[in-house]
Amino acid sequence: MAYRSIFDGTELRAEFEKSGINTRFIPSIWKHVLQNPNCKWEEIPSLPSTVYPLLNSKFKPLTSTLCSVTDSTDGVTSKLLLQLQSGAFVEAVIMRYDTRLGRYGGKPRPGGPRSTLCVSSQVGCKMGCKFCATGSMGFKNNLLAGEIVEQLVHASCISNIRNIVFMGMGEPLNNYMALVEAIRTMTRSPFQLSPRRVTVSTVGIIHAINKLQYDIPNLNLAVSLHAPVQDIRCQIMPAARAFPLEKLMDALRVYQNNSQQKIFIEYIMLDGVNDEEQHAHQLGKLLETFEVVVNLIPFNPIGDLSRFRTSSEVKVNSFQKVLRSTYNIRTTVRKQMGQDISGACGQLAVNLQEKICTSADRLADIEDLPL
Numbered sequence: 001m002a003y004r005s006i007f008d009g010t011e012l013r014a015e016f017e018k019s020g021i022n023t024r025f026i027p028s029i030w031k032h033v034l035q036n037p038n039c040k041w042e043e044i045p046s047l048p049s050t051v052y053p054l055l056n057s058k059f060k061p062l063t064s065t066l067c068s069v070t071d072s073t074d075g076v077t078s079k080l081l082l083q084l085q086s087g088a089f090v091e092a093v094i095m096r097y098d099t100r101l102g103r104y105g106g107k108p109r110p111g112g113p114r115s116t117l118c119v120s121s122q123v124g125c126k127m128g129c130k131f132c133a134t135g136s137m138g139f140k141n142n143l144l145a146g147e148i149v150e151q152l153v154h155a156s157c158i159s160n161i162r163n164i165v166f167m168g169m170g171e172p173l174n175n176y177m178a179l180v181e182a183i184r185t186m187t188r189s190p191f192q193l194s195p196r197r198v199t200v201s202t203v204g205i206i207h208a209i210n211k212l213q214y215d216i217p218n219l220n221l222a223v224s225l226h227a228p229v230q231d232i233r234c235q236i237m238p239a240a241r242a243f244p245l246e247k248l249m250d251a252l253r254v255y256q257n258n259s260q261q262k263i264f265i266e267y268i269m270l271d272g273v274n275d276e277e278q279h280a281h282q283l284g285k286l287l288e289t290f291e292v293v294v295n296l297i298p299f300n301p302i303g304d305l306s307r308f309r310t311s312s313e314v315k316v317n318s319f320q321k322v323l324r325s326t327y328n329i330r331t332t333v334r335k336q337m338g339q340d341i342s343g344a345c346g347q348l349a350v351n352l353q354e355k356i357c358t359s360a361d362r363l364a365d366i367e368d369l370p371l
């Protein structure tokens with residue numbers, strides 16, 4: 001029988017209620033598991049006696065297994081390979097950052113050492129973006145909410161996680177219920193992350209963006225725009241056909257009006273496709289009335305998958321200049337992107353079993369973004 005993760009909150013609450021057990025015990029169970037991921041249920045003190053048989057019969061502290069941790073040579077990033085109960089593999093990446101150093105082109109800021117965790121929400125992805133390794137895998141499965149939260153539990157054994165970015169494998173808004181449930185768990189005791197420290201990256205699933213702002217206010221939203229016009233978007237992101245750019249921008253307008261927060265725009269720079277001066281002007285006009293931060297992401301060719309080329313540094317710099325000086329749009333350039341999952345969703349492994357993954361040692365940190 002497949003056990004549920006103890007971090008499948010909805011399931012756990014329903015089972016408690018069905019058995020007449022007070023759900024107020026849930027945070028203390030989660031806290032114990034967070035501190036002792038390999039615990040046995042009987043080791044958790046001070047629970048009603050009816051809790052133990054229920055947990056033993058239906059739940060496991062962790063349903064996923066941490067198979068490997070690959071540290072970058074500079075110690076900045078750690079890539080976690082996790083095997084789910086189904087046998088499928090997903091990745092999560094810890095990115096360490098010290099605001100005082102002002103690394104990756106960011107300015108030194110007060111704060112100190114901190115870690116951001118990039119989590120996966122699906123095994124594979126059905127959106128099929130042409131430049132993306134995960135997209136080439138196709139869609140395999142949605143993660144359960146507990147499987148998403150377990151990535152945080154595993155990572156918390158390695159580092160003190162302060163921020164979460166949903167930029168790993170999958171389109172998070174295509175796994176909406178699990179995403180919302182996982183974020184609710186992450187923002188409650190014992191994790192207590194502020195929603196403002198959680199960033200959800202999407203290709204622009206309009207109906208889900210409209211709903212998300214009410215289900216979880218104050219989240220950071222990152223939109224993988226990647227082109228300033230619908231035609232080019234459709235060429236490189238087939239899923240964009242279902243989400244016309246004009247309607248997407250309308251949804252973002254409403255989102256921004258409601259949230260009063262900046263929106264992060266991710267733009268992967270593909271040589272000769274979307275990186276010309278005219279594209280910069282089109283993007284500038286599209287975004288000039290929004291409060292956005294644009295992250296330009298020099299494309300990283302991944303093995304044979306690459307049918308695109310990386311934009312030259314000169315082109316990237318001129319693109320940035322147009323956005324900044326003509327349209328006054330805050331624009332950053334990811335220094336070593338493609339590998340940089342903090343700049344675009346789904347740049348993770350195409351073949352996890354063979355561990356052909358993006359180079360975690362070149363990842364930058366979401367906190368380098370001017371949040």
Ligand code: SF4
Nearest residue numbers: 125129132135345346
């Ligand atoms: S870029 Fe994101 S949405 Fe597109 S295929 Fe990759 S994981 Fe999916």
